[in-house]
Amino acid sequence: MKTKTTKIIYWAGAIFMSLWFGASGFFELTKNPVVWDITLQLGYPPHFIYILGVFKITGVLVLLVPNRLLRLKEWAFAGMFFDILFAFFSKVAVLGFSATADAVIAFSVLAVTYLMFRKLYSPELIYGEA
Secondary structure (H helix, E strand, C coil), X not given: CCHHHHHHHHHHHHHHHHHHHHHHHHHHHCCCHHHHHHHHHCCCXXXXXXXXXXXXXXXXXXXXXXXCCHHHHHHHHHHHHHHHHHHXXXXXXXXXXXXXXXXXXXXXXXXXXXXXXXXXXXXXXXXXXX
């Protein structure tokens, strides 16, 4: 796969995930009833919802900075992965498997985006290894 194609796939995925997590984080911080009702139904406390919102918005900002903050991008990807993983299992436990379609889609896009990130940036660039 050519570098140009890899970059296009990476940025398409990064923008998609940024829109997904940005909207979710915004709704959590503004106490949108749809997001809050589901999250409370899953058993999470209100203070946790605000923390999620802050970290989601921060992760989106880091993800959208081009060619910088590479190690922090790794953390943002990890945070998104765990958010999706916990959402998936929480929904399975409380709402049933049929409520997990959004988590499956988000995980698929995140996985492809992360693979393209690792293809674009070597460990030497990310971690400063020599």
